[in-house]
Amino acid sequence: MTKATVIIGMGNPLLSDDGVGSVVARAVAQRLTRRTNLSVIELHTGGIRLMEAMVGFQRALVVDAMVSGAPPGTVHRFDPRSFVTTKNTFSSHDTDFATACTLGRMAGLALPEQVAFWGIEGREFELFGERLSDEVAAAVPGCVALMVGQIGAWEGMV
Amino acid sequence: MARIIIDPITRLEGHGRIDIFLDEQGKVENSYFQIPELRGFEQFCMGRMAEEMPVITNRICGVCPEAHHLAATKALDALFGAEPTAVAKKLREILYMAFFVTDHTTHFYALGGPDFIVGPDAPASERNILGVVRKVGVEIAGDIIACRKRNQGIIAFLGGKSVHPVAGVPGGWSRVITAEERVQIEDTARKNIDFARFSLSLFEKLVMNNPLYRELITSDLYLHRTYSMGTVDGATQANFYDGMIRVVDPEGGEFALYPPAEYREHIAERVEAWSYLKYPYLKKVGWRGFTDGIDSGVYCATPLSRLNVSEGLATPLAQAEYERLYESFGCRKVTAHRYAPIHHRLATHWARLIELLYASERMLELAQDREITSPETRTIPERALFVGEGIGSVEAPRGTLTHHYKTDERGVLTMVNMIVGTTNNYAPISMSIKRAAEKLITCGAPDEAILNRVEMAFRLYDPCLSCATHFLPGKMPLTVSIRDSQGALLREMGRNR
Numbered sequence: 001m002t003k004a005t006v007i008i009g010m011g012n013p014l015l016s017d018d019g020v021g022s023v024v025a026r027a028v029a030q031r032l033t034r035r036t037n038l039s040v041i042e043l044h045t046g047g048i049r050l051m052e053a054m055v056g057f058q059r060a061l062v063v064d065a066m067v068s069g070a071p072p073g074t075v076h077r078f079d080p081r082s083f084v085t086t087k088n089t090f091s092s093h094d095t096d097f098a099t100a101c102t103l104g105r106m107a108g109l110a111l112p113e114q115v116a117f118w119g120i121e122g123r124e125f126e127l128f129g130e131r132l133s134d135e136v137a138a139a140v141p142g143c144v145a146l147m148v149g150q151i152g153a154w155e156g157m158v
Numbered sequence: 159m160a161r162i163i164i165d166p167i168t169r170l171e172g173h174g175r176i177d178i179f180l181d182e183q184g185k186v187e188n189s190y191f192q193i194p195e196l197r198g199f200e201q202f203c204m205g206r207m208a209e210e211m212p213v214i215t216n217r218i219c220g221v222c223p224e225a226h227h228l229a230a231t232k233a234l235d236a237l238f239g240a241e242p243t244a245v246a247k248k249l250r251e252i253l254y255m256a257f258f259v260t261d262h263t264t265h266f267y268a269l270g271g272p273d274f275i276v277g278p279d280a281p282a283s284e285r286n287i288l289g290v291v292r293k294v295g296v297e298i299a300g301d302i303i304a305c306r307k308r309n310q311g312i313i314a315f316l317g318g319k320s321v322h323p324v325a326g327v328p329g330g331w332s333r334v335i336t337a338e339e340r341v342q343i344e345d346t347a348r349k350n351i352d353f354a355r356f357s358l359s360l361f362e363k364l365v366m367n368n369p370l371y372r373e374l375i376t377s378d379l380y381l382h383r384t385y386s387m388g389t390v391d392g393a394t395q396a397n398f399y400d401g402m403i404r405v406v407d408p409e410g411g412e413f414a415l416y417p418p419a420e421y422r423e424h425i426a427e428r429v430e431a432w433s434y435l436k437y438p439y440l441k442k443v444g445w446r447g448f449t450d451g452i453d454s455g456v457y458c459a460t461p462l463s464r465l466n467v468s469e470g471l472a473t474p475l476a477q478a479e480y481e482r483l484y485e486s487f488g489c490r491k492v493t494a495h496r497y498a499p500i501h502h503r504l505a506t507h508w509a510r511l512i513e514l515l516y517a518s519e520r521m522l523e524l525a526q527d528r529e530i531t532s533p534e535t536r537t538i539p540e541r542a543l544f545v546g547e548g549i550g551s552v553e554a555p556r557g558t559l560t561h562h563y564k565t566d567e568r569g570v571l572t573m574v575n576m577i578v579g580t581t582n583n584y585a586p587i588s589m590s591i592k593r594a595a596e597k598l599i600t601c602g603a604p605d606e607a608i609l610n611r612v613e614m615a616f617r618l619y620d621p622c623l624s625c626a627t628h629f630l631p632g633k634m635p636l637t638v639s640i641r642d643s644q645g646a647l648l649r650e651m652g653r654n655r
Contacts, residue, residue, distance in 0.1 A: 012217055012218075013217065014202065014214065014217045014218075041320075042321075043321060044217070044219075044223070044321065044322070045221055047268075048264065048268070048306070049321075052303070052306065052307070052310075091221075093221050093261075093264065093265065093268070093269060093620065093622070094264050094268035094269060094287065095268050095286060095287055099286060099287065099288060102288055103287055103288060103291065103299055103302075103303070104303065106288075106291055106296055106299035106300075107299040107300040107302070107303040107304075108300060109303065126197055127197050127198045128197070128198040128199045128201070128202035129198065129202060
């Protein structure tokens with residue numbers, strides 16, 4: 001049976017704050033371990049691959065690092081309709097997420113009806129390491145709670 | 159000319175950047191191509207066990223984890239003195255062909271193709287993969303997605319994980335495949351061949367049969383006579399997974415043929431004060447600046463370069479396409495099987511499609527070998543054969559990829575060095591941008607169509623900035639700035655905008 005909800009953590013877990021998407025996605029999965037209709041995917045690149053990762057799910061939650069000039073640790077929430085790209089949702093080798101979704105629909109793929117994005121403002125993206133900046137690490141529990149809340153709101157449970 | 163100042167903001171924003179400086183007459187004085195450098199990779203690896211490298215390095219880049227995974231695994235084969243079994247080599251190469259098919263397909267339809275299929279002067283909003291679908295027909299959307307899906311499926315079961323493969327181990331491959339999986343690979347390869355042939359026919363129909371595009375591709379706008387590099391097998395024919403590194407000079411003479419482990423005797427790196435990049439060049443020719451010709455050590459490592467160094471291709475359909483490419487450019491034969499190199503850089507798009515066909519046919523060859531379902535996928539390393547240093551190399555889609563590790567006697571890393579595919583091409587990319595800009599921008603601030611033609615010089619290399627690219631919301635990872643003789647900004651545009 002197709003799992004209903006997918007959580008996609010984007011970014012490179014070895015590149016300091018770029019790894020925050022993976023950290024959050026794993027934490028959400030840990031909070032909801034008893035759920036059987038939940039999948040977690042860690043993804044490095046966006047564009048077409050991000051769209052493909054959502055195929056067959058009814059709902060998708062994407063979490064990624066971000067660089068918008070806001071203070072590190074700021075959590076942004078985006079709706080796909082007003083979508084501004086986060087750090088890894090665009091692929092410089094193919095296209096942006098919105099274009100990828102249009103392509104997917106042209107190809108007849110079943111894409112989720114409900115999609116939400118979270119972007120966590122990072123500080124360090126050019127240093128290899130598995131440690132998040134303090135402000136970014138501090139933002140993780142809040143983002144996890146928001147995403148768990150969203151799943152609950154969508155499914156009317158949790 | 160205005161003095162060049164490298165704005166520290168470049169580093170903070172972290173996206174690739176091209177600066178073009180104009181003189182007082184509005185002609186191009188100079189141009190600079192920049193991408194940020196990531197820090198601390200070597201320190202990150204030091205003190206770890208060498209066998210972690212195939213899963214660490216496949217995280218360097220989300221676009222070609224398969225290339226890093228295999229280069230790292232091959233470096234470990236050498237480091238542990240464990241020659242992989244024949245079955246292991248074949249399984250690795252199958253995974254790699256599936257990856258090449260996916261990568262080359264995506265580049266052609268999403269990035270390189272739109273300039274020709276939709277048109278170089280089309281508005282940026284239409285010059286993308288959706289424009290290609292509108293032009294070619296809606297079925298192509300499904301075909302592209304299906305091609306990616308079937309090959310990603312092979313990569314997932316063969317690599318042991320869906321995105322970042324984990325099956326590479328020193329001396330072999332940790333995944334054994336079943337008879338059913340072999341059939342699935344064979345079926346995938348056949349579909350890939352059909353799709354590659356269709357893509358080549360599309361290129362011929364929409365690009366080469368269009369006089370305007372043919373003229374653009376064969377003009378001297380995107381022409382550089384550099385050395386070419388690629389990996390060749392025992393028959394001196396292109397192979398993406400394994401072989402010797404061959405370099406041919408701009409006229410087509412063999413300049414060097416060496417095992418990847420000897421790369422340091424052949425490749426040196428030039429440091430320029432204005433850039434974080436290191437520019438590799440042929441040590442035995444020497445650095446003469448950003449210039450082409452037989453006296454300049456600048457070399458190119460791209461799909462076109464790989465064909466330039468190869469004595470034809472080992473599979474029949476790709477061989478026929480290879481001949482068509484060189485005949486079409488009027489190249490004479492320099493050996494019984496090889497033509498004089500093509501230096502028109504836009505032909506790289508054509509070469510990439512020929513490689514797509516070769517990878518598909520090679521995948522079929524490997525899939526038809528019944529031995530691949532054998533469980534003999536591993537040579538267990540022996541203490542007595544431990545070397546403590548290893549160099550591994552593959553042809554990444556964007557150029558020759560080399561990993562080099564040293565360890566102490568326990569196998570703990572003490573040195574890590576890499577030359578990634580795109581790095582080989584830093585000097586050629588810079589030169590191509592400059593040449594196109596010089597030829598096209600002759601009287602001040604250019605319009606978008608002109609700038610797109612400058613960008614095409616960059617895009618044909620498909621440089622991999624993704625592992626080194628960060629950008630602000632809404633911004634593309636490449637900014638092109640045009641400045642006047644006083645350094646004032648005349649125009650700035652983002653990639654695909």
